[in-house]
Amino acid sequence: MGLHFILAAVLAAAVGGNMFASALGTFFGNPLSFPFIWLSTYNLGGFLLGREQKSEINISLPDGFWTRVLTEPGLAMGQFWDIVGPVLVPMLVGGLPLGLTFAIIAYFPVRTAVETFQERRRDRLFNKSKGASQDAPIGS
Helix, strand or coil: CCCHHHHHHHHHHHHCCCHHHHHHHHCCCCCCCHHHHHHHHHHHHHHHHCCCCCCCCCCCCCCCHHHHHHHCHHHHHHHHHHHHHHHHHHHHHHHHHHHHHHHHHHHHHHHHHHHHHHHHHHHHHHHHHHHHHHHCCCCC
């Protein structure tokens, strides 16, 4: 949380994507919208998995958990998964259809915005280079 802009930019750079599009696409995930996103993914995932969702989620680590991480990491990770899994699995399952739906909805406006941005940038660079060539002395 909070690193989604950076992660999107790194991913865009890695695949040769557009940084502006990655920033625009991740804009909607912010601290004000995260609770709604998390709640909707959790509830949809639980519905799709046929689970009854709890209105109260208790994610507390057992006493001595961090000591066990150092002494028995396998056991500690199993305990961690037992605690986090009932929340994480429904969120992952619910996040797939929600993410795909909103990606499809956002694709066309983002593509239009990026194309407009690129066209204006191209025009600005062309006009700048055209003006520079007119200012050059003859015979240079």
